[in-house]
Amino acid sequence: MTTPSSLLQPDAFLSPLAIDEAVVRALDEDLGRAGDVTSIATIPEATAARAVMVARRPGRIAGLPLAVATLQKLGPDIRIEAHARDGGSVVAGQHLLTISGSARGVLAAERTALNFVGRLSGVATLTADYVKRTAGTRTRICCTRKTTPGLRALEKYAVRCGGGFNHRFGLDDAILIKDNHIAVAGGVRAVLERARSHAGHLVRIEIEVDTLDQLREVLDTGLADVVMLDNMEVATLKQAVSIAKGRVVLEASGGVTLDSIADIAATGVDYISSGALTHSAPNFDVALDIETKR
Template identity: 45%
Template sequence: MYDWNAEPIRKSIRLWLEEDIGGGDITTMTTIPEDQQARGIIHVKEEGIIAGLPVAAAVFAEIDAALHFEPKVIDGTSVKKGDILAIVEGSTRSILLGERLALNLMQRLSGIATRTREYVEALEGLPTRLVDTRKTTPGHRMLEKYAVRVGGGHNHRFGLYDAVMIKDNHIKGAGGITQAIKAARAQIPHTMKIEVEVESFEQLEQALAAGPDIIMLDNMKPPAMKEAVLIIKAKSPHIVVEGSGSVTLQSIKSMAESGIDVISVGRLTYSVTSLDISLDLNERKEASK
């Protein structure tokens, strides 16, 4: 669980608000009376999986602590067109100041959760774990990886700092798979895992001889992937096998049926269509005199 009121999140929200508001919302300040009160209805305009309600609440709280934000569903809820997601009440000016950022975040995160759920459903009945990648929006990684979990997926590493992941350019720079794994193993803590990416059976044999913890089969067709899994499990059954590379909803099931343990999908975060969510002012209330 995230602490949505933690300072790192609040700092990000302040930066995002500053980007949007700058010196002030000219339109709202010149058209809306300062003491006017309103009720904002946040609703969804298409089917999907909702994510981001807590961060939307944090946005409005940062704008105006007196605003009352009441969620009507929880993150992870499957919704249909017209469903009310939340109600925010208080100063009309404050509601309008936070509206766009709150909606932008909810739309993006709900789009990620919705796509993730589609991939999870495509894997139904299979033991393969669906994970995300580092292909996230700069500054939004924590939120986007949260949305993946809301959709039923799992997280890969969060950054370059929490696991060794040896890819093609590392292999070239180190002089080979064996050299790369050996150098990494000699310098990292015993608690840290090493993953290596392979693209051929020749590289697979080199990786197995060097002893990584995880082998990623990159851009292999399902028949070749199945053969590779059999080789890995016969020689080193403790090694986790990951599949990756241009994974689609149409291809993910056949990949999983090869026997791999994990499938990483960049599409969960990098090319997502945001869910259509709106806020409408309703039952406007004038401030008491």
């Protein structure tokens, strides 16, 4: 029997606890207090079924471990054979999973399982498209905190399945100084000095700048590890790379699109972050075709 952990992309870890928490929360949302009353009313308890999860379009897959965990949560005896793995590319019509077992269990789990695969494969597929357009450059594509509430760990996992990288997971795992922090703290040097005096030796400090003059000011302090170049034109990004001369890691952000990302990557920045990877990813079309055993 397929297990969720066997379907994970090897270099894109997703905690089993995160999988279980997400599945329990989603099933509770769907099953409510009375369960799948339609299946209970219309299908005898002993009825078995065979189903196939199918990709309806080409793309990059993510979320299969959650689909498997969902099915097994409602039907512990359900048997699942995997034909794809998270992080893999698929063609339209390709089978992802073959599922055999309790018809009631399969039907009750169907929508939740498809929702996980559809949402996360959409993120992975869009990320893979962004990554493809930066081929041949040094730039890495990363996501942001613009994620669906409650699904951040899953969506950031899907970004990695698409070949991207993760920015910080939350406010607690890195110092990222934005324009409002600078304004409240009294300027670039003041905010960096406060951040550096507070940060532990393993905590990196990133600061956002809007102009090349701000970039020069940051470089003069020598206190930042990473500089986010916010909403800069391609020509300005090229100047920023020239000014920095490798003294800090440079991240371009703001208004990044599929049409612009290749030009941005060609400037020589180290990272490009895009909230679109998660907040604007279209759902991946996936279906469950079921055949009742008699």
